[in-house]
Amino acid sequence: xxxxxxxxESIGALLSFNTEQALADAANADLSKPLxxxxxxxxxxxxxxxxxxxxxxxxxxxxxxxxxxxxxxxxLREAGAILLGRANMDEFAMGSATENSALGKTVxxxxxxxxxxxxxxxxxxxxxxxxxxxxxxxxxGGSIRQPAAFCGIVGMKPSYGRVSRYGLVAFxxxxxxxxxLTHTVEDAATLLQIISGHDPLDSTSLDEPVxxxxxxxxxxxxxxxxxxxxxxxxxxxDPEIEKLVRAAAARLEEQGAExxxxxxxxxxxxxxxxxxxxxxxxxxxLSRFDGIRxxxxxxxxxxxxxxxxKSREEGFGPEVKRRILxxxxxxxxxxxxxxxxxxxxxxxxxxxxxxxxxAQVDAILTPTTPSPPRKIGVADEDPLQDYLAxxxxxxxxxxxxxxxxxxCGEMDSGDGTRLPVGVQIMAPHLRDDLVLQIASAIE
Ligand code: GLN
Numbered sequence: 001x002x003x004x005x006x007x008x009e010s011i012g013a014l015l016s017f018n019t020e021q022a023l024a025d026a027a028n029a030d031l032s033k034p035l036x037x038x039x040x041x042x043x044x045x046x047x048x049x050x051x052x053x054x055x056x057x058x059x060x061x062x063x064x065x066x067x068x069x070x071x072x073x074x075x076l077r078e079a080g081a082i083l084l085g086r087a088n089m090d091e092f093a094m095g096s097a098t099e100n101s102a103l104g105k106t107v108x109x110x111x112x113x114x115x116x117x118x119x120x121x122x123x124x125x126x127x128x129x130x131x132x133x134x135x136x137x138x139x140x141g142g143s144i145r146q147p148a149a150f151c152g153i154v155g156m157k158p159s160y161g162r163v164s165r166y167g168l169v170a171f172x173x174x175x176x177x178x179x180x181l182t183h184t185v186e187d188a189a190t191l192l193q194i195i196s197g198h199d200p201l202d203s204t205s206l207d208e209p210v211x212x213x214x215x216x217x218x219x220x221x222x223x224x225x226x227x228x229x230x231x232x233x234x235x236x237x238d239p240e241i242e243k244l245v246r247a248a249a250a251r252l253e254e255q256g257a258e259x260x261x262x263x264x265x266x267x268x269x270x271x272x273x274x275x276x277x278x279x280x281x282x283x284x285x286l287s288r289f290d291g292i293r294x295x296x297x298x299x300x301x302x303x304x305x306x307x308x309x310k311s312r313e314e315g316f317g318p319e320v321k322r323r324i325l326x327x328x329x330x331x332x333x334x335x336x337x338x339x340x341x342x343x344x345x346x347x348x349x350x351x352x353x354x355x356x357x358x359a360q361v362d363a364i365l366t367p368t369t370p371s372p373p374r375k376i377g378v379a380d381e382d383p384l385q386d387y388l389a390x391x392x393x394x395x396x397x398x399x400x401x402x403x404x405x406x407x408c409g410e411m412d413s414g415d416g417t418r419l420p421v422g423v424q425i426m427a428p429h430l431r432d433d434l435v436l437q438i439a440s441a442i443e
Contacts, residue, residue, distance in 0.1 A: 004084065004131040012106040013116075013125035015044050016052055017085040025082045033080030034194060040076060041126045041135040044086040045093060046178065047167040048073045055169050056089040056101035056119075059315030060295040070167020071202070072136060072178050072195045079194045084132050087122030091317045092286065093138055093171045095119050096146060096386045099376065100319045107376065108150060111417040114373040117147030123181050124151040134182045134191055138168055140175045141274050142368075142393025145405035148181050149368035149422025152407045154439070155181045156188045159430045160400035161206035163192075164199035172281035173204070175274075175397040185406060185440045189213040192432065208430060216437035222256030224438070227361035231267035232392055237370045241421050244409035245367045248423040248442050252365070255441055260361050266353045267395060269346050274394045275387055276330050276343035282320075283327025289315065319383065347398050354399045358428045363438055366392050368405040368422035372413065392424060402432040404439045 001019055008014050022039070029037035042048055045055045047066035054060045069077065076083070090100035098106045098121025106121045108114040109129040116125040120137025124147035127135050137144040139157035148155025156179045163178045170176060180191035193214070198207040228249060233242060253259050291297045291311025298310035316324070330339035357364065370389060396403035405422040413419045423442065427434040 007129050007131050010107070010112065011109055011125050011129050011131070012104050013087060013122040013129065013131060014041065014085040015054060015056070015088050015103055015122070018051055018083050022082050022084050029082065030080050034190065035076065036080035038081050038134070039084045039132045040081045041084050041087050041123060041132040042073065043089050043120050043123045043135070043137045045089060045138060045169040046070045046073060046136060047169075048083055051083070052086060053169065054086070054103055055093070056091040056103055057315065057317070057320070058102045058296065059289050061103060062295070064295040068167065071164035071199045073167060075195050087120070087126055087135055087137070089122055090119035091320050092169070092282070093119040093140055093143055094282070094319050094323055096142070096390060098122060098147075100317060102317045105376070108373050110152060110419055111373070111413060113375055114413075114419070115150065115376055117150035117373060119143040120181065121147045124148050124153060124155065127151070127153050127181050127183065134180060134187055136178055136191075136195070137181050138171070138176055138178050139397065140171050140278060141397050142390050144179045144181060145368050145393050145403060145422070145424060146390070149405045149420065150373040152410070152420030153181055153183055154185055154188050154404065154406045155179065156192060156404040156435070157396060157402065158192060158196065158432050159402040161204055162402070162430070162432060163195050164197075164202040164205045166199055166201035170285040172278040173285065174281060175278060185404070185436060185443050186217055188404065189217055189436050206430075211433045213433055213436055216433040217440045219437045220256065221252055221438055221441045224252075224257045224363065225260050225361040226252055226257050226438070227260050227262035227357055227364045229262050229264040229267065229357075229364060229366060231264050232366035237367060238372065240411040241367050241370070241372070244411065244421045245365070245423045248408040249365050251442055252438065262357050262361060262364070264353055264357060264395075266346070266350045267391065270350060270395045270398060271388060271391055273343045273346045273350065273398060274390070275326070276339050277347065279323040279327035280331050280340055281327070283324045283331065286320070286324055291315075322383070350395060351399045354395070354401065363425055363427040363434055366424045366426070368392060368424040372411060372419045372421070396426050400429050401426050402429070402435045404435045406439050406443060408442065
Protein backbone atom coordinates (compact mmCIF):
# COMPACT_ATOMS: atom_id res chain seq x y z
CA UNK A 1 0.00 0.00 0.00
CA UNK A 2 2.82 2.37 0.85
CA UNK A 3 4.57 1.67 -2.45
CA UNK A 4 1.35 2.06 -4.39
CA UNK A 5 0.55 5.40 -2.81
CA UNK A 6 4.08 6.70 -3.36
CA UNK A 7 4.28 5.54 -6.98
CA UNK A 8 0.89 6.92 -7.78
CA GLU A 9 2.16 10.46 -7.12
CA SER A 10 4.23 10.27 -10.31
CA ILE A 11 2.20 7.80 -12.41
CA GLY A 12 -1.35 8.92 -11.60
CA ALA A 13 -2.82 5.50 -12.39
CA LEU A 14 -5.32 5.46 -9.54
CA LEU A 15 -8.11 7.92 -8.83
CA SER A 16 -8.87 6.57 -5.36
CA PHE A 17 -7.64 3.99 -2.90
CA ASN A 18 -9.61 1.37 -1.05
CA THR A 19 -6.88 1.08 1.57
CA GLU A 20 -8.80 0.50 4.80
CA GLN A 21 -11.00 -2.20 3.33
CA ALA A 22 -8.09 -3.72 1.39
CA LEU A 23 -5.98 -4.07 4.55
CA ALA A 24 -8.90 -5.62 6.42
CA ASP A 25 -9.54 -8.05 3.55
CA ALA A 26 -5.83 -8.88 3.37
CA ALA A 27 -5.73 -9.64 7.09
CA ASN A 28 -8.52 -12.18 6.59
CA ALA A 29 -7.39 -13.46 3.21
CA ASP A 30 -8.02 -17.12 2.49
CA LEU A 31 -4.84 -18.06 0.64
CA SER A 32 -6.28 -21.36 -0.52
CA LYS A 33 -8.60 -19.53 -2.92
CA PRO A 34 -7.50 -19.03 -6.55
CA LEU A 35 -6.85 -15.29 -6.04
CA UNK A 36 -6.42 -15.45 -2.26
CA UNK A 37 -4.65 -12.25 -1.17
CA UNK A 38 -3.88 -11.10 -4.71
CA UNK A 39 -4.07 -7.29 -5.13
CA UNK A 40 -6.23 -6.25 -8.08
CA UNK A 41 -7.39 -2.88 -9.37
CA UNK A 42 -10.67 -2.10 -11.14
CA UNK A 43 -11.19 0.46 -13.89
CA UNK A 44 -13.36 3.22 -12.50
CA UNK A 45 -16.37 2.19 -14.59
CA UNK A 46 -16.87 -1.20 -12.88
CA UNK A 47 -19.14 -1.07 -9.83
CA UNK A 48 -17.91 -2.39 -6.49
CA UNK A 49 -20.26 -2.05 -3.53
CA UNK A 50 -19.41 0.96 -1.38
CA UNK A 51 -16.69 2.27 -3.69
CA UNK A 52 -16.75 5.29 -6.00
CA UNK A 53 -17.31 4.66 -9.72
CA UNK A 54 -16.52 7.98 -11.38
CA UNK A 55 -15.98 6.85 -14.99
CA UNK A 56 -13.36 9.61 -15.05
CA UNK A 57 -16.20 12.14 -15.16
CA UNK A 58 -17.19 15.23 -13.21
CA UNK A 59 -20.71 13.85 -13.45
CA UNK A 60 -19.93 11.04 -11.03
CA UNK A 61 -17.02 12.66 -9.21
CA UNK A 62 -19.04 13.00 -6.04
CA UNK A 63 -22.47 11.92 -4.93
CA UNK A 64 -22.29 8.41 -6.39
CA UNK A 65 -21.18 5.35 -4.46
CA UNK A 66 -21.80 1.95 -6.04
CA UNK A 67 -24.84 0.32 -4.40
CA UNK A 68 -23.95 -3.15 -5.72
CA UNK A 69 -21.13 -5.31 -7.09
CA UNK A 70 -20.70 -5.85 -10.82
CA UNK A 71 -20.72 -9.57 -11.60
CA UNK A 72 -16.98 -9.51 -12.31
CA UNK A 73 -16.40 -7.76 -8.95
CA UNK A 74 -18.42 -10.40 -7.12
CA UNK A 75 -16.48 -13.16 -8.87
CA LEU A 76 -13.13 -11.57 -7.99
CA ARG A 77 -14.16 -11.20 -4.34
CA GLU A 78 -15.37 -14.82 -4.22
CA ALA A 79 -11.99 -15.90 -5.61
CA GLY A 80 -10.26 -14.07 -2.75
CA ALA A 81 -8.90 -10.98 -4.55
CA ILE A 82 -8.07 -7.81 -2.62
CA LEU A 83 -9.49 -4.74 -4.38
CA LEU A 84 -6.88 -2.02 -4.00
CA GLY A 85 -8.39 0.98 -5.71
CA ARG A 86 -9.90 2.57 -8.78
CA ALA A 87 -8.03 3.13 -12.05
CA ASN A 88 -8.11 6.35 -14.05
CA MET A 89 -9.72 6.25 -17.49
CA ASP A 90 -10.91 8.41 -20.35
CA GLU A 91 -14.27 9.87 -19.43
CA PHE A 92 -16.92 7.15 -19.94
CA ALA A 93 -14.19 5.13 -21.75
CA MET A 94 -14.14 7.53 -24.71
CA GLY A 95 -10.57 8.03 -25.82
CA SER A 96 -7.23 6.39 -26.48
CA ALA A 97 -4.87 8.29 -24.18
CA THR A 98 -6.57 8.69 -20.75
CA GLU A 99 -6.26 12.43 -21.45
CA ASN A 100 -10.05 12.70 -21.59
CA SER A 101 -10.25 11.93 -17.88
CA ALA A 102 -11.73 14.92 -16.09
CA LEU A 103 -10.21 13.75 -12.82
CA GLY A 104 -6.48 13.23 -13.27
CA LYS A 105 -3.48 12.70 -15.49
CA THR A 106 -1.88 9.27 -16.00
CA VAL A 107 1.58 8.91 -17.54
CA UNK A 108 3.27 5.99 -19.30
CA UNK A 109 5.54 4.21 -16.77
CA UNK A 110 8.15 3.65 -19.53
CA UNK A 111 8.34 7.34 -20.44
CA UNK A 112 6.43 9.88 -18.35
CA UNK A 113 6.31 12.37 -21.22
CA UNK A 114 4.07 9.94 -23.10
CA UNK A 115 0.49 8.70 -22.84
CA UNK A 116 -0.25 5.31 -21.25
CA UNK A 117 -2.91 4.71 -23.90
CA UNK A 118 -6.59 4.47 -23.16
CA UNK A 119 -9.25 4.33 -22.29
CA UNK A 120 -8.04 1.81 -19.66
CA UNK A 121 -4.76 3.77 -19.24
CA UNK A 122 -4.88 3.67 -15.44
CA UNK A 123 -5.52 -0.08 -15.45
CA UNK A 124 -2.46 -0.61 -17.69
CA UNK A 125 -0.13 1.79 -15.86
CA UNK A 126 -1.00 0.33 -12.46
CA UNK A 127 0.15 -3.13 -13.59
CA UNK A 128 3.19 -1.93 -15.59
CA UNK A 129 4.46 0.06 -12.61
CA UNK A 130 3.84 -2.90 -10.27
CA UNK A 131 1.36 -1.17 -8.01
CA UNK A 132 -0.97 -4.16 -8.39
CA UNK A 133 -0.51 -7.62 -9.84
CA UNK A 134 -3.38 -7.28 -12.29
CA UNK A 135 -6.35 -5.14 -13.17
CA UNK A 136 -9.60 -5.22 -15.07
CA UNK A 137 -10.39 -2.82 -17.89
CA UNK A 138 -13.14 -2.49 -20.49
CA UNK A 139 -12.67 -2.66 -24.24
CA UNK A 140 -15.17 -1.15 -26.69
CA GLY A 141 -12.77 -0.44 -29.56
CA GLY A 142 -9.36 -1.34 -28.15
CA SER A 143 -9.33 0.14 -24.68
CA ILE A 144 -7.71 -2.88 -23.03
CA ARG A 145 -5.35 -3.96 -25.82
CA GLN A 146 -3.98 -0.56 -26.85
CA PRO A 147 -2.94 0.61 -23.33
CA ALA A 148 -1.56 -2.88 -22.65
CA ALA A 149 0.60 -2.54 -25.78
CA PHE A 150 1.72 0.98 -24.83
CA CYS A 151 2.60 -0.04 -21.26
CA GLY A 152 4.33 -3.33 -22.15
CA ILE A 153 1.87 -5.77 -20.57
CA VAL A 154 -0.76 -8.34 -21.62
CA GLY A 155 -4.35 -7.20 -22.21
CA MET A 156 -7.24 -9.33 -23.39
CA LYS A 157 -10.66 -8.51 -24.78
CA PRO A 158 -12.74 -11.68 -24.42
CA SER A 159 -15.32 -12.84 -26.99
CA TYR A 160 -18.47 -10.74 -26.84
CA GLY A 161 -20.82 -12.43 -24.37
CA ARG A 162 -18.10 -14.40 -22.57
CA VAL A 163 -17.91 -12.03 -19.58
CA SER A 164 -20.92 -10.41 -17.94
CA ARG A 165 -21.30 -6.66 -18.43
CA TYR A 166 -23.64 -6.39 -15.44
CA GLY A 167 -22.32 -3.51 -13.34
CA LEU A 168 -20.07 -2.09 -16.06
CA VAL A 169 -21.21 1.45 -16.85
CA ALA A 170 -22.31 1.08 -20.48
CA PHE A 171 -20.57 2.99 -23.27
CA UNK A 172 -21.59 1.06 -26.41
CA UNK A 173 -23.36 -2.05 -25.17
CA UNK A 174 -23.01 -4.13 -28.35
CA UNK A 175 -19.21 -3.65 -28.29
CA UNK A 176 -18.22 -3.43 -24.60
CA UNK A 177 -16.41 -6.31 -22.89
CA UNK A 178 -14.56 -6.44 -19.58
CA UNK A 179 -11.15 -8.13 -19.59
CA UNK A 180 -7.86 -8.59 -17.73
CA LEU A 181 -4.60 -6.59 -17.88
CA THR A 182 -1.70 -8.65 -16.53
CA HIS A 183 2.05 -9.27 -16.66
CA THR A 184 1.77 -12.69 -18.27
CA VAL A 185 -0.51 -14.68 -20.55
CA GLU A 186 -0.91 -17.20 -17.74
CA ASP A 187 -2.25 -14.49 -15.41
CA ALA A 188 -4.65 -13.37 -18.17
CA ALA A 189 -5.91 -16.96 -18.47
CA THR A 190 -6.35 -17.23 -14.69
CA LEU A 191 -8.34 -14.00 -14.45
CA LEU A 192 -10.42 -14.76 -17.53
CA GLN A 193 -11.31 -18.14 -16.04
CA ILE A 194 -12.64 -16.44 -12.93
CA ILE A 195 -14.64 -13.65 -14.58
CA SER A 196 -16.14 -15.70 -17.46
CA GLY A 197 -19.46 -17.45 -17.58
CA HIS A 198 -23.15 -17.04 -18.13
CA ASP A 199 -24.94 -14.40 -16.09
CA PRO A 200 -28.73 -14.04 -16.14
CA LEU A 201 -28.25 -10.39 -15.15
CA ASP A 202 -26.74 -9.57 -18.59
CA SER A 203 -29.04 -10.53 -21.46
CA THR A 204 -26.09 -10.59 -23.89
CA SER A 205 -24.08 -12.98 -21.73
CA LEU A 206 -23.82 -16.35 -23.47
CA ASP A 207 -24.84 -19.63 -21.91
CA GLU A 208 -21.80 -21.48 -23.22
CA PRO A 209 -19.42 -23.75 -21.33
CA VAL A 210 -16.19 -22.08 -20.21
CA UNK A 211 -13.17 -24.21 -21.15
CA UNK A 212 -10.26 -24.71 -18.77
CA UNK A 213 -8.01 -21.96 -20.14
CA UNK A 214 -4.93 -23.27 -18.33
CA UNK A 215 -4.98 -26.23 -20.74
CA UNK A 216 -4.26 -23.85 -23.64
CA UNK A 217 -1.04 -22.58 -22.12
CA UNK A 218 2.05 -24.13 -23.62
CA UNK A 219 -0.02 -26.27 -26.00
CA UNK A 220 1.73 -26.79 -29.35
CA UNK A 221 0.90 -24.46 -32.24
CA UNK A 222 2.21 -26.97 -34.76
CA UNK A 223 0.01 -27.06 -37.85
CA UNK A 224 -1.99 -23.96 -36.93
CA UNK A 225 -2.56 -21.56 -39.80
CA UNK A 226 -1.94 -17.95 -38.76
CA UNK A 227 -3.24 -15.19 -41.04
CA UNK A 228 -1.34 -11.94 -41.53
CA UNK A 229 -3.80 -9.49 -43.12
CA UNK A 230 -2.05 -7.25 -45.62
CA UNK A 231 -4.20 -4.25 -44.63
CA UNK A 232 -2.60 -4.38 -41.16
CA UNK A 233 0.93 -4.30 -42.55
CA UNK A 234 0.39 -1.37 -44.87
CA UNK A 235 1.15 2.32 -45.10
CA UNK A 236 1.01 4.08 -41.75
CA UNK A 237 2.61 1.21 -39.81
CA ASP A 238 5.81 2.21 -38.04
CA PRO A 239 8.69 0.13 -39.53
CA GLU A 240 10.13 -0.70 -36.08
CA ILE A 241 6.74 -2.06 -34.99
CA GLU A 242 6.42 -4.07 -38.19
CA LYS A 243 9.84 -5.66 -37.60
CA LEU A 244 9.02 -6.73 -34.04
CA VAL A 245 5.55 -8.03 -34.94
CA ARG A 246 6.95 -10.06 -37.86
CA ALA A 247 9.57 -11.47 -35.50
CA ALA A 248 6.77 -12.59 -33.17
CA ALA A 249 5.06 -14.28 -36.13
CA ALA A 250 8.36 -15.97 -37.00
CA ARG A 251 8.49 -17.47 -33.51
CA LEU A 252 5.19 -19.23 -34.27
CA GLU A 253 6.58 -20.43 -37.59
CA GLU A 254 9.62 -21.90 -35.83
CA GLN A 255 7.22 -23.87 -33.66
CA GLY A 256 5.50 -25.36 -36.69
CA ALA A 257 2.69 -22.89 -37.38
CA GLU A 258 2.10 -21.83 -40.96
CA UNK A 259 1.98 -18.10 -41.78
CA UNK A 260 -0.54 -17.17 -44.46
CA UNK A 261 -1.03 -13.76 -46.09
CA UNK A 262 -4.71 -12.88 -46.04
CA UNK A 263 -6.90 -10.07 -47.27
CA UNK A 264 -9.36 -8.11 -45.09
CA UNK A 265 -10.37 -5.28 -47.43
CA UNK A 266 -13.09 -3.93 -45.12
CA UNK A 267 -10.45 -2.96 -42.55
CA UNK A 268 -10.60 0.48 -44.13
CA UNK A 269 -14.26 0.84 -43.19
CA UNK A 270 -13.90 -0.25 -39.56
CA UNK A 271 -13.01 3.10 -37.99
CA UNK A 272 -15.84 4.93 -39.77
CA UNK A 273 -18.33 2.20 -38.88
CA UNK A 274 -17.28 2.22 -35.23
CA UNK A 275 -17.45 5.99 -34.92
CA UNK A 276 -21.09 5.90 -36.04
CA UNK A 277 -22.25 2.91 -34.00
CA UNK A 278 -20.34 3.58 -30.75
CA UNK A 279 -21.52 7.21 -30.42
CA UNK A 280 -25.08 6.15 -31.37
CA UNK A 281 -25.18 3.63 -28.54
CA UNK A 282 -23.40 6.05 -26.20
CA UNK A 283 -25.92 8.82 -26.83
CA UNK A 284 -28.66 6.46 -25.75
CA UNK A 285 -26.79 4.94 -22.79
CA LEU A 286 -25.69 8.31 -21.44
CA SER A 287 -29.24 9.69 -21.39
CA ARG A 288 -29.51 8.16 -17.91
CA PHE A 289 -27.24 10.94 -16.64
CA ASP A 290 -30.01 13.46 -16.24
CA GLY A 291 -29.07 15.23 -13.04
CA ILE A 292 -31.84 13.39 -11.18
CA ARG A 293 -30.73 9.81 -10.75
CA UNK A 294 -26.94 9.73 -10.53
CA UNK A 295 -24.19 12.01 -9.32
CA UNK A 296 -24.16 15.62 -10.29
CA UNK A 297 -27.20 17.90 -10.16
CA UNK A 298 -26.71 21.50 -11.23
CA UNK A 299 -27.33 24.01 -8.51
CA UNK A 300 -28.14 26.70 -11.05
CA UNK A 301 -31.21 25.09 -12.58
CA UNK A 302 -34.69 26.60 -12.42
CA UNK A 303 -36.95 23.77 -13.66
CA UNK A 304 -36.69 20.15 -14.73
CA UNK A 305 -35.59 20.74 -18.34
CA UNK A 306 -33.05 23.23 -17.07
CA UNK A 307 -31.84 20.59 -14.57
CA UNK A 308 -31.17 18.12 -17.39
CA UNK A 309 -29.52 20.76 -19.51
CA LYS A 310 -27.28 22.38 -16.92
CA SER A 311 -26.32 19.14 -15.17
CA ARG A 312 -25.20 17.69 -18.49
CA GLU A 313 -23.51 20.92 -19.54
CA GLU A 314 -21.52 21.03 -16.29
CA GLY A 315 -21.00 17.29 -15.84
CA PHE A 316 -19.76 16.08 -19.23
CA GLY A 317 -16.40 16.94 -20.80
CA PRO A 318 -15.87 17.95 -24.46
CA GLU A 319 -15.24 14.47 -25.93
CA VAL A 320 -18.36 13.03 -24.28
CA LYS A 321 -20.44 15.93 -25.61
CA ARG A 322 -18.96 15.45 -29.09
CA ARG A 323 -19.95 11.76 -29.03
CA ILE A 324 -23.47 12.48 -27.74
CA LEU A 325 -23.94 15.03 -30.52
CA UNK A 326 -22.61 12.64 -33.16
CA UNK A 327 -24.73 9.77 -31.84
CA UNK A 328 -27.90 11.84 -31.60
CA UNK A 329 -27.35 13.08 -35.13
CA UNK A 330 -26.89 9.63 -36.70
CA UNK A 331 -29.97 8.32 -34.88
CA UNK A 332 -32.21 11.25 -35.76
CA UNK A 333 -35.05 10.87 -38.21
CA UNK A 334 -33.86 11.63 -41.73
CA UNK A 335 -30.27 10.56 -40.98
CA UNK A 336 -30.93 7.19 -39.34
CA UNK A 337 -31.06 5.27 -42.61
CA UNK A 338 -28.19 7.18 -44.19
CA UNK A 339 -25.78 6.64 -41.29
CA UNK A 340 -26.91 4.26 -38.56
CA UNK A 341 -28.57 1.61 -40.73
CA UNK A 342 -25.72 1.68 -43.24
CA UNK A 343 -23.12 1.35 -40.50
CA UNK A 344 -25.01 -1.68 -39.14
CA UNK A 345 -24.91 -3.22 -42.62
CA UNK A 346 -21.18 -2.61 -42.93
CA UNK A 347 -20.74 -4.16 -39.49
CA UNK A 348 -22.44 -7.32 -40.78
CA UNK A 349 -20.14 -7.33 -43.81
CA UNK A 350 -17.11 -7.02 -41.53
CA UNK A 351 -18.37 -10.00 -39.50
CA UNK A 352 -18.82 -11.99 -42.71
CA UNK A 353 -15.35 -11.01 -43.92
CA UNK A 354 -13.83 -12.41 -40.71
CA UNK A 355 -15.95 -15.55 -41.03
CA UNK A 356 -14.50 -16.21 -44.50
CA UNK A 357 -10.99 -15.43 -43.28
CA UNK A 358 -11.44 -18.02 -40.53
CA ALA A 359 -12.36 -20.57 -43.18
CA GLN A 360 -8.77 -20.17 -44.41
CA VAL A 361 -6.84 -19.65 -41.17
CA ASP A 362 -7.17 -20.59 -37.49
CA ALA A 363 -6.22 -17.18 -36.11
CA ILE A 364 -5.02 -13.75 -37.18
CA LEU A 365 -1.84 -11.96 -36.08
CA THR A 366 -1.43 -8.18 -36.38
CA PRO A 367 0.27 -5.25 -34.70
CA THR A 368 -1.90 -3.84 -31.86
CA THR A 369 -1.20 -0.23 -32.85
CA PRO A 370 0.33 1.40 -35.95
CA SER A 371 2.56 3.72 -33.91
CA PRO A 372 4.16 3.95 -30.46
CA PRO A 373 2.56 5.98 -27.63
CA ARG A 374 2.57 9.67 -28.52
CA LYS A 375 3.56 12.56 -26.28
CA ILE A 376 1.05 13.81 -23.75
CA GLY A 377 -0.90 16.87 -24.86
CA VAL A 378 -0.33 16.89 -28.60
CA ALA A 379 -3.71 15.60 -29.83
CA ASP A 380 -5.97 18.03 -28.01
CA GLU A 381 -6.85 19.92 -31.17
CA ASP A 382 -7.36 16.92 -33.41
CA PRO A 383 -9.35 13.99 -32.02
CA LEU A 384 -9.42 12.39 -35.49
CA GLN A 385 -5.74 11.39 -35.24
CA ASP A 386 -6.50 9.29 -32.18
CA TYR A 387 -9.66 7.86 -33.79
CA LEU A 388 -7.64 6.67 -36.80
CA ALA A 389 -5.01 5.03 -34.60
CA UNK A 390 -7.71 2.59 -33.39
CA UNK A 391 -7.66 0.95 -36.83
CA UNK A 392 -6.17 -2.39 -35.71
CA UNK A 393 -8.25 -2.96 -32.58
CA UNK A 394 -11.78 -1.88 -33.57
CA UNK A 395 -12.66 -4.73 -35.94
CA UNK A 396 -12.49 -7.34 -33.17
CA UNK A 397 -15.20 -5.42 -31.29
CA UNK A 398 -17.38 -4.98 -34.37
CA UNK A 399 -17.15 -8.72 -35.05
CA UNK A 400 -17.32 -9.78 -31.36
CA UNK A 401 -14.01 -11.68 -31.60
CA UNK A 402 -11.62 -12.53 -28.77
CA UNK A 403 -8.34 -10.63 -29.06
CA UNK A 404 -5.21 -10.26 -26.96
CA UNK A 405 -2.25 -7.90 -27.04
CA UNK A 406 1.07 -9.03 -25.63
CA UNK A 407 4.53 -7.46 -25.63
CA CYS A 408 6.82 -8.45 -28.53
CA GLY A 409 9.82 -6.20 -27.89
CA GLU A 410 10.86 -2.61 -27.43
CA MET A 411 11.69 0.21 -29.83
CA ASP A 412 13.67 3.38 -29.53
CA SER A 413 11.48 6.42 -28.87
CA GLY A 414 13.98 8.74 -30.53
CA ASP A 415 14.49 10.65 -27.32
CA GLY A 416 16.41 8.27 -25.15
CA THR A 417 13.67 5.98 -23.83
CA ARG A 418 12.62 2.49 -24.86
CA LEU A 419 8.97 1.95 -25.72
CA PRO A 420 7.12 -1.37 -25.61
CA VAL A 421 5.47 -2.79 -28.73
CA GLY A 422 2.42 -5.08 -28.76
CA VAL A 423 1.38 -7.90 -31.06
CA GLN A 424 -2.31 -8.81 -31.35
CA ILE A 425 -3.90 -12.24 -31.84
CA MET A 426 -7.55 -12.61 -32.91
CA ALA A 427 -9.53 -15.83 -33.24
CA PRO A 428 -13.09 -16.90 -34.06
CA HIS A 429 -15.88 -16.04 -31.62
CA LEU A 430 -15.64 -18.06 -28.38
CA ARG A 431 -12.12 -19.30 -29.23
CA ASP A 432 -10.57 -17.35 -26.34
CA ASP A 433 -8.68 -20.58 -25.63
CA LEU A 434 -6.95 -20.39 -29.04
CA VAL A 435 -5.98 -16.75 -28.51
CA LEU A 436 -4.35 -17.73 -25.20
CA GLN A 437 -2.65 -20.77 -26.73
CA ILE A 438 -1.02 -18.73 -29.51
CA ALA A 439 -0.12 -15.88 -27.16
CA SER A 440 1.60 -18.27 -24.78
CA ALA A 441 3.62 -19.69 -27.69
CA ILE A 442 4.88 -16.18 -28.57
CA GLU A 443 5.56 -15.04 -25.00
N1 GLN B 1 -10.46 4.68 -28.49
C1 GLN B 1 -11.78 4.20 -28.75
C2 GLN B 1 -12.79 5.28 -28.44
O1 GLN B 1 -12.39 6.33 -28.12
C3 GLN B 1 -12.05 2.95 -27.97
C4 GLN B 1 -12.38 3.20 -26.57
C5 GLN B 1 -12.75 1.96 -25.82
O2 GLN B 1 -12.44 0.84 -26.23
N2 GLN B 1 -13.46 2.16 -24.73
O3 GLN B 1 -13.96 5.08 -28.51
